[in-house]
Amino acid sequence: MVDSRQTARAATFRARPTLIGVSVPIPRQDSLLDLLDDGEPAVDEAFADAERVELDETSWLEHVHGWLRGSRRVLDDVLALAPFEQRSRWMYSRKVVEPRLTAEYPDVDDAPLPVLRTVAAALTAHYGVPYRSLWINLYRDHHDSTSWHGDTVGKVQETSTVPVLSLGATRRFLIKPAAGGRSTSLAVESGDLIVMGGRAQRDWRHAVPKQATPAGPRISINFAPGEAG
Numbered sequence: 001m002v003d004s005r006q007t008a009r010a011a012t013f014r015a016r017p018t019l020i021g022v023s024v025p026i027p028r029q030d031s032l033l034d035l036l037d038d039g040e041p042a043v044d045e046a047f048a049d050a051e052r053v054e055l056d057e058t059s060w061l062e063h064v065h066g067w068l069r070g071s072r073r074v075l076d077d078v079l080a081l082a083p084f085e086q087r088s089r090w091m092y093s094r095k096v097v098e099p100r101l102t103a104e105y106p107d108v109d110d111a112p113l114p115v116l117r118t119v120a121a122a123l124t125a126h127y128g129v130p131y132r133s134l135w136i137n138l139y140r141d142h143h144d145s146t147s148w149h150g151d152t153v154g155k156v157q158e159t160s161t162v163p164v165l166s167l168g169a170t171r172r173f174l175i176k177p178a179a180g181g182r183s184t185s186l187a188v189e190s191g192d193l194i195v196m197g198g199r200a201q202r203d204w205r206h207a208v209p210k211q212a213t214p215a216g217p218r219i220s221i222n223f224a225p226g227e228a229g
């Protein structure tokens with residue numbers, strides 16, 4: 001874990017540099033979650049509370065409830081240490097600013113916290129995929145979101161296994177068929193793991209929508225076998 005000075009909880013906002021040279025305020029949430037500090041970080045290597053959803057014959061999703069204990073401490077440390085930046089992406093012919101911040105670690109060995117390497121190793125052991133890189137999204141509050149998409153890995157691989165670890169505020173995670181149809185909605189809490197597998201990045205689209213109900217910061221830590229993306 002990091003020096004306690006780096007996780008001091010007094011400040012309401014921290015400033016971070018971004019790619020476009022504007023500092024990005026990172027909201028702090030000194031709230032109930034501080035009172036409910038859930039101990040030293042540790043993963044459940046048995047994946048005991050895993051709920052599997054067969055999306056169709058070739059795609060699946062696993063929701064592992066409470067997989068990471070001590071998620072509040074990890075959230076605080078990541079907020080203190082990760083170099084979050086503002087990104088843009090092309091949507092058709094328009095460049096749009098993403099309504100969230102991102103920090104990327106192409107090599108998990110460079111990740112700022114040892115627990116992130118422990119998490120990658122536990123995922124590798126369980127899913128049989130060598131997770132070597134990660135990227136972290138910060139949803140500063142309920143206005144931040146990610147729209148419907150499939151991850152880049154779906155463009156280069158028929159099948160993939162994509163783990164996403166959530167820390168902080170509970171948010172809705174949606175998944176729906178790429179060809180159209182009803183979405184499935186999961187309430188993802190701090191410490192929960194979502195894993196999308198099979199053809200889920202090709203045949204399905206996922207999203208974390210904006211919401212009217214106020215929410216504090218949430219980060220999602222996404223693991224990939226090679227370069228993050």
Ligand SMILES: O=C(O)CCC(=O)C(=O)O
Nearest residue numbers: 137146151164208220222
């Ligand atoms: O934040 C999440 O739960 C999903 C993140 C995601 O889909 C992405 O970064 O591609």
